[in-house]
Amino acid sequence: MIERALTGSSRYYGWMTLLGGLIGLGVISYAYQYNTGLGITGMSRDVSWGLYISQFTFLVGVAASAVMLVLPYYLHNYKTFGKIVVLGEFLAIASVTMCLLFILADLGKPMRALNVILHPTPNSILFWDMVVLNGYLFLNVLCGWVALLSEKKEVPPPKWIKPFIYLSIPWAVSIHTVTAFLYAGLPGRHFWLTAIMAPRFLASAFAGGPALLIILCLIVKRVSKFDAGKEAISKLTTIVTYAALLNIFFVLLEVFTAFYSNIPGHMHTLQYLFAGLHGHAQLVPWMWTSTILGVGAILALLTVPGLREKEGLLALTCGALFISLWIDKGLGLVLGGFVPSPMEAVTEYHPSAPEILITIGIWSIGFFILSALYRVAISIKEEKMV
Amino acid sequence: MAIDRRDFLKVAGLTTVIGLTGGGLELLRPGDLDASAPGHEPAAAPGAKQWGMLVDMSRKENWQACIEACHNLHNVPSIDDKKEEIKWIWQAPFQEVFPGSESAYMSDVMKARQFMVLCNHCAEPACVRVCPTKATFKRPEDGIVMMDMHRCIGCRFCMAGCPYGARSFNWREPRLDALTLKGGRKINLEYPTRERGVVEKCTFCAERVDEGKQPACVEATRNGGLVFGDLNDPHSEIRQLLRVKSTIRRKPEVGTNPSIFYVV
Ligand code: SF4
Ligand code: SF4
Numbered sequence: 001m002i003e004r005a006l007t008g009s010s011r012y013y014g015w016m017t018l019l020g021g022l023i024g025l026g027v028i029s030y031a032y033q034y035n036t037g038l039g040i041t042g043m044s045r046d047v048s049w050g051l052y053i054s055q056f057t058f059l060v061g062v063a064a065s066a067v068m069l070v071l072p073y074y075l076h077n078y079k080t081f082g083k084i085v086v087l088g089e090f091l092a093i094a095s096v097t098m099c100l101l102f103i104l105a106d107l108g109k110p111m112r113a114l115n116v117i118l119h120p121t122p123n124s125i126l127f128w129d130m131v132v133l134n135g136y137l138f139l140n141v142l143c144g145w146v147a148l149l150s151e152k153k154e155v156p157p158p159k160w161i162k163p164f165i166y167l168s169i170p171w172a173v174s175i176h177t178v179t180a181f182l183y184a185g186l187p188g189r190h191f192w193l194t195a196i197m198a199p200r201f202l203a204s205a206f207a208g209g210p211a212l213l214i215i216l217c218l219i220v221k222r223v224s225k226f227d228a229g230k231e232a233i234s235k236l237t238t239i240v241t242y243a244a245l246l247n248i249f250f251v252l253l254e255v256f257t258a259f260y261s262n263i264p265g266h267m268h269t270l271q272y273l274f275a276g277l278h279g280h281a282q283l284v285p286w287m288w289t290s291t292i293l294g295v296g297a298i299l300a301l302l303t304v305p306g307l308r309e310k311e312g313l314l315a316l317t318c319g320a321l322f323i324s325l326w327i328d329k330g331l332g333l334v335l336g337g338f339v340p341s342p343m344e345a346v347t348e349y350h351p352s353a354p355e356i357l358i359t360i361g362i363w364s365i366g367f368f369i370l371s372a373l374y375r376v377a378i379s380i381k382e383e384k385m386v
Numbered sequence: 387m388a389i390d391r392r393d394f395l396k397v398a399g400l401t402t403v404i405g406l407t408g409g410g411l412e413l414l415r416p417g418d419l420d421a422s423a424p425g426h427e428p429a430a431a432p433g434a435k436q437w438g439m440l441v442d443m444s445r446k447e448n449w450q451a452c453i454e455a456c457h458n459l460h461n462v463p464s465i466d467d468k469k470e471e472i473k474w475i476w477q478a479p480f481q482e483v484f485p486g487s488e489s490a491y492m493s494d495v496m497k498a499r500q501f502m503v504l505c506n507h508c509a510e511p512a513c514v515r516v517c518p519t520k521a522t523f524k525r526p527e528d529g530i531v532m533m534d535m536h537r538c539i540g541c542r543f544c545m546a547g548c549p550y551g552a553r554s555f556n557w558r559e560p561r562l563d564a565l566t567l568k569g570g571r572k573i574n575l576e577y578p579t580r581e582r583g584v585v586e587k588c589t590f591c592a593e594r595v596d597e598g599k600q601p602a603c604v605e606a607t608r609n610g611g612l613v614f615g616d617l618n619d620p621h622s623e624i625r626q627l628l629r630v631k632s633t634i635r636r637k638p639e640v641g642t643n644p645s646i647f648y649v650v
Contacts, residue, residue, distance in 0.1 A: 039557035044469030108540020108583030188549025
């Protein structure tokens with residue numbers, strides 16, 4: 001079946017070649033980092049995690065969002081998602097792969113990564129994160145592939161796969177909860193030390209992931225004969241809207257707690273992100289862009305009549321929301337946690353050129369995997385249609 | 387989906403067992419159980435030591451000499467770039483060391499004073515709790531928080547976890563060379579060479595303590611500015627001093643229970 005990934009239009013080949021080129025640049029940059037050390041990045045003693053870990057954190061959300069299709073389809077027998085559930089699972093495969101690559105890229109001693117397995121340490125959340133991420137990857141490869149195989153043979157999925165599908169539902173929640181615990185359990189980092197971290201992660205995931213999925217479905221519709229269907233897109237849009245609303249609500253709760261309590265440590269990071277602290281304001285334009293895009297997208301979703309039918313506008317809205325969430329979690333959340341440092345220092349972080357190239361390279365690997373998997377899935381769906 | 391009675395009893399039984407043995411707690415905070423006692427301070431296992439240090443800032447100590455003694459002994463490279471610097475023991479102003487305790491009316495002496503800071507060898511170290519490989523661990527026999535630099539994968543989780551900024555990462559090749567050897571420093575060939583891509587910090591000179599010696603920084607003191615000793619021994623010098631001097635610790639509110647005490 002996988003050989004179908006090798007066939008396709010010249011546009012498909014062009015896209016894959018472009019990704020291949022970007023991956024190549026990433027690999028070269030990584031070789032440089034591997035030989036020189038993480039000193040080639042913009043990270044520092046004070047901001048000791050940067051773009052890699054923040055991308056990982058964001059993408060865990062994209063991966064977890066597959067559950068928004070799997071759950072209604074398998075648990076509530078919501079047939080409309082039947083056609084695209086496999087697309088959600090394949091998006092999860094690509095995202096988790098990127099997550100694992102970002103962690104690997106961030107390690108000072110990547111060749112020792114197996115130490116996490118050789119010396120299992122149950123008190124470390126990172127240990128559990130590794131367990132749940134790899135487990136989720138396995139579950140989605142298995143469920144996605146089996147579902148597609150049976151679709152090809154035009155038979156219902158075998159019975160034995162059911163338990164795995166059901167398992168994948170709480171598992172999706174677990175990957176994002178455990179990732180939130182990486183941050184939420186640290187003493188002395190006020191910005192992260194909040195019980196609402198995990199719900200916030202889930203809300204933003206269930207908004208961002210499906211938003212990306214809508215865009216992907218609309219692209220797929222353009223470039224192939226496969227159409228996810230109006231109703232599926234409309235349901236996804238509803239999910240996106242409410243998750244995004246919930247996410248904003250959660251953020252406002254944080255703002256209230258920090259500013260009404262008037263505790264300096266709780267206010268500092270929010271001040272840094274949205275207004276600047278001690279003259280350092282590098283992330284301020286980003287955070288306001290994120291806020292405007294996010295609020296704008298939600299307003300559009302709630303008020304524009306017939307938005308769901310206007311494909312161009314819908315794609316634009318989902319794109320705005322996705323970028324908003326990417327800035328919020330892929331930049332603000334992780335970098336903000338380090339400012340100010342435990343010694344009250346404000347150190348700013350600028351990702352270096354090789355760091356950005358490695359990041360683009362890993363995203364390209366993700367899109368490469370995603371495109372190949374979608375190519376396989378869609379060629380099968382197209383076959384069934386004629 | 388219904389859970390029948392037998393299943394329920396099984397789950398309930400298991401939960402009780404975990405609860406009774408404190409398994410859940412043990413999972414989250416290893417070592418907590420055997421050390422738990424009423425109140426905040428963990429009771430020591432019989433015979434175990436807990437090394438601690440008293441930093442007496444009222445003494446006219448030659449603090450620079452203490453820093454040099456440590457950094458020379460452990461070949462800690464001097465890197466000018468603040469972002470990549472590596473430090474085991476260093477000086478910082480009051481508001482950085484005791485954030486939240488500073489005030490606009492503080493004495494000028496206090497405002498101008500540079501405080502000595504190093505890893506606190508916390509009794510409840512956050513860095514140990516988060517490390518996924520046990521590369522950071524607490525020695526059960528004497529409470530020193532150690533680093534295994536050959537085990538560390540360089541994930542830097544411990545740096546995010548330590549509430550005191552006590553840890554440094556080797557962003558680049560850290561071996562002392564022409565670039566980093568300044569002011570006539572010599573390499574101490576007896577200290578194992580370090581690697582890039584791992585985290586490091588003060589180890590209370592565990593290798594010297596094991597030989598019955600004092601940490602290098604303490605040995606370098608002239609006026610009793612640093613006193614090192616066993617906090618679990620009621621007759622130790624440090625305990626005698628703690629009994630009569632008023633001391634404070636850094637960020638007691640985060641619950642790591644630091645073993646470094648300051649006379650300010
Ligand atoms: S001061 Fe930081 S590095 Fe040292 S033991 Fe405490 S938590 Fe760990
Ligand atoms: S950087 Fe090393 S010592 Fe620190 S948490 Fe990771 S493996 Fe442990």
